[in-house]
Amino acid sequence: MGAVMTFYKLFIIYLAQHSAMPQAMTVAQGDVMNAKGFTLNDDFGIAEQLAFRDAGGGFIVIDVDNSQCTASIAMQGAHLMRWNPKGEEPVIWMSPVAKLAQGKSIRGGVPICWPWFGAHASEASFPGHGFARTVAWDVIATAALDDGSTSISFRIAEINRELWPYDAPAEMHMVIGSKLEMELVTENRGEETITVGDALHTYFCVSDISRIAVRGLDGCDYLDKVGPAARRTQKHDIRIASEVDRIYFDQGQDIVIEDPGLDRGIRIEKRGSHSTIVWNPWIDKCRAMGDFGSDQGFLGMVCVESANAAEDVVQLTAGDRHSLWVRYSVE
Numbered sequence: 001m002g003a004v005m006t007f008y009k010l011f012i013i014y015l016a017q018h019s020a021m022p023q024a025m026t027v028a029q030g031d032v033m034n035a036k037g038f039t040l041n042d043d044f045g046i047a048e049q050l051a052f053r054d055a056g057g058g059f060i061v062i063d064v065d066n067s068q069c070t071a072s073i074a075m076q077g078a079h080l081m082r083w084n085p086k087g088e089e090p091v092i093w094m095s096p097v098a099k100l101a102q103g104k105s106i107r108g109g110v111p112i113c114w115p116w117f118g119a120h121a122s123e124a125s126f127p128g129h130g131f132a133r134t135v136a137w138d139v140i141a142t143a144a145l146d147d148g149s150t151s152i153s154f155r156i157a158e159i160n161r162e163l164w165p166y167d168a169p170a171e172m173h174m175v176i177g178s179k180l181e182m183e184l185v186t187e188n189r190g191e192e193t194i195t196v197g198d199a200l201h202t203y204f205c206v207s208d209i210s211r212i213a214v215r216g217l218d219g220c221d222y223l224d225k226v227g228p229a230a231r232r233t234q235k236h237d238i239r240i241a242s243e244v245d246r247i248y249f250d251q252g253q254d255i256v257i258e259d260p261g262l263d264r265g266i267r268i269e270k271r272g273s274h275s276t277i278v279w280n281p282w283i284d285k286c287r288a289m290g291d292f293g294s295d296q297g298f299l300g301m302v303c304v305e306s307a308n309a310a311e312d313v314v315q316l317t318a319g320d321r322h323s324l325w326v327r328y329s330v331e
């Protein structure tokens with residue numbers, strides 16, 4: 001029986017490597033297999049803490065449940081969809097009608113914008129916010145840490161050389177506990193200097209967008225992208241009462257989303273990021289986008305994105321490494 005199972009597994013691995021098989025499939029013993037033939041729960045699962053699940057339609061989702069939090073991450077895009085520290089209201093917003101679809105970004109969670117933010121600098125036909133959020137990533141390591149949190153590392157698995165003709169892949173390292181740490185690393189293994197833009201496009205849950213204050217950007221210049229692009233300077237905290245789409249040029253200071261309705265602040269610490277995007281589509285864009293759940297869907301979210309965008313893109317010389325790191329916590 002063992003030999004038959006081994007043969008069956010090898011046959012499945014061969015098929016996975018030699019055909020256009022969907023990314024996920026369930027093997028006989030209930031494990032989940034990726035396109036490279038790794039049996040993910042066998043290789044990277046952690047008993048009673050981290051499990052891979054076939055979410056249908058070729059989607060694999062990782063569920064984490066440790067002593068500090070629960071979380072879920074889609075392997076497409078290494079896209080964190082949920083992070084709930086125990087005893088707290090959810091921190092990360094996810095559209096109630098979010099769809100998991102191959103090659104499409106998920107509305108909510110933490111999309112990874114890489115290797116550029118927004119429109120490509122010269123190629124109008126290239127996808128907005130890069131391609132990392134819509135392609136497969138591999139898990140390369142998982143661990144149960146001594147303090148009760150869980151670490152997961154991913155490496156981007158599909159690079160379209162027409163979009164990114166460089167030997168410069170990305171990795172994402174997460175530490176998931178009562179705080180959430182994410183580090184997006186780009187390594188330039190090629191011979192030439194390259195330009196990288198990136199963002200952790202995080203959707204945060206708020207009680208009511210019109211009651212929150214975003215603190216920490218007072219005095220920073222920003223590019224206002226609503227209406228004709230204009231450069232302005234922030235005075236005081238940010239309060240939101242209409243569409244907001246801004247790139248702030250900051251000094252890497254902490255940012256806090258003060259939410260009196262939930263009686264909490266969400267602290268954003270960061271390193272290797274010199275821009276912050278603050279985005280809320282408000283009613284007309286929310287309606288036009290159609291994937292917020294309802295016309296009022298914008299009321300419960302704000303994006304505060306740690307980034308290197310616009311004039312803050314990173315020049316990465318041969319052999320160099322760029323790290324964009326954030327830590328989120330509730331206070």
Ligand SMILES: O=P(O)(O)OC[C@H]1O[C@@H](O)[C@H](O)[C@@H](O)[C@@H]1O
Binds near residue numbers: 105
């Ligand atoms: O719909 P997308 O591609 O996920 O982008 C959402 C928003 O992302 C923000 O980062 C941009 O500043 C906005 O301009 C954009 O509308």
